[in-house]
Amino acid sequence: MSILKQPFKLALVQLATGADKTTNLARAKTKVLEAAREGANIVVLPECFNSPYGTNFFSQYAESLTTPTSSESFSALASMAKESSTYLIGGSIPELDPATKKLYNTSLVFSPDGELLAKHRKIHLFDINIPGRIRFMESEALSPGDNMTIVETKYGKIGLGICYDIRFPELAMIAARRGCFVMVYPGAFNMTTGPLHWSLLARSRAVDNQIYVALCSPARDINASYHAWGHSMIVDPKGEVMKELEDSEGLVFANLVQEKIEEVRREIPVTTQRRFDVYKNVAE
Numbered sequence: 001m002s003i004l005k006q007p008f009k010l011a012l013v014q015l016a017t018g019a020d021k022t023t024n025l026a027r028a029k030t031k032v033l034e035a036a037r038e039g040a041n042i043v044v045l046p047e048c049f050n051s052p053y054g055t056n057f058f059s060q061y062a063e064s065l066t067t068p069t070s071s072e073s074f075s076a077l078a079s080m081a082k083e084s085s086t087y088l089i090g091g092s093i094p095e096l097d098p099a100t101k102k103l104y105n106t107s108l109v110f111s112p113d114g115e116l117l118a119k120h121r122k123i124h125l126f127d128i129n130i131p132g133r134i135r136f137m138e139s140e141a142l143s144p145g146d147n148m149t150i151v152e153t154k155y156g157k158i159g160l161g162i163c164y165d166i167r168f169p170e171l172a173m174i175a176a177r178r179g180c181f182v183m184v185y186p187g188a189f190n191m192t193t194g195p196l197h198w199s200l201l202a203r204s205r206a207v208d209n210q211i212y213v214a215l216c217s218p219a220r221d222i223n224a225s226y227h228a229w230g231h232s233m234i235v236d237p238k239g240e241v242m243k244e245l246e247d248s249e250g251l252v253f254a255n256l257v258q259e260k261i262e263e264v265r266r267e268i269p270v271t272t273q274r275r276f277d278v279y280k281n282v283a284e
């Protein structure tokens with residue numbers, strides 16, 4: 001059974017972001033249109049692409065994402081998708097829920113007509129403490145989302161996570177078992193965990209599930225308070241890195257096809273060899 005219904009070109013935009021939201025949105029638009037001119041059908045933006053990344057910035061930049069008119073970023077993303085005629089996975093942006101006043105790290109996904117297809121709130125907040133290297137507590141400012149997100153497109157189903165979500169293999173496994181051909185993670189790893197785990201995690205999720213995996217980071221800005229790792233990458237269902245950027249701004253493209261998924265699932269048939277009779281309930 002084909003889970004990737006037709007071949008297409010995926011583009012990741014490793015965007016150079018700064019403190020000015022309007023400039024970030026304008027720059028994102030330029031890059032999305034550039035990707036579309038190069039033939040991309042699905043375009044991905046990075047985590048927190050319209051703001052600096054840091055707990056002290058989230059409330060200042062947060063917008064209510066209820067309708068395009070409620071939010072500069074929502075309407076900018078919808079029109080980017082429409083103007084480029086691409087599916088747009090709009091990285092993530094700080095969200096303020098007007099009803100509860102809670103803040104979230106949220107990704108909006110649009111169809112090529114500019115219609116909102118999905119809204120994913122980061123489920124696993126980035127709370128880590130590596131003494132002398134990095135302490136980051138997203139939960140000091142944000143609340144976690146409570147739902148998995150699978151987006152239906154004409155190419156097939158896309159599983160969506162945001163950055164730290166990649167460390168929880170259950171999300172990707174469930175998405176793959178529900179027929180997703182790719183997991184996409186807008187993400188901003190850092191100079192400690194980036195070199196250690198970024199590529200390893202992308203390749204692991206791909207190998208575990210025999211699907212494509214795409215990670216899209218902001219470009220590194222050494223003048224910012226948080227130094228993103230960069231290295232946006234697309235990994236194939238065998239776990240091989242197809243395309244990878246360094247740390248500066250750029251676009252990366254790959255053609256995704258069903259045959260690569262079929263080949264690895266035929267050669268190493270773990271997807272049909274699972275023993276759910278032995279490990280029925282991983283949460284117990």
Ligand SMILES: NC(=O)CCC(=O)C(=O)O
Binds near residue numbers: 047165187193197
């Ligand atoms: N923005 C994030 O969630 C960062 C995650 C990260 O760096 C990690 O090591 O995990």
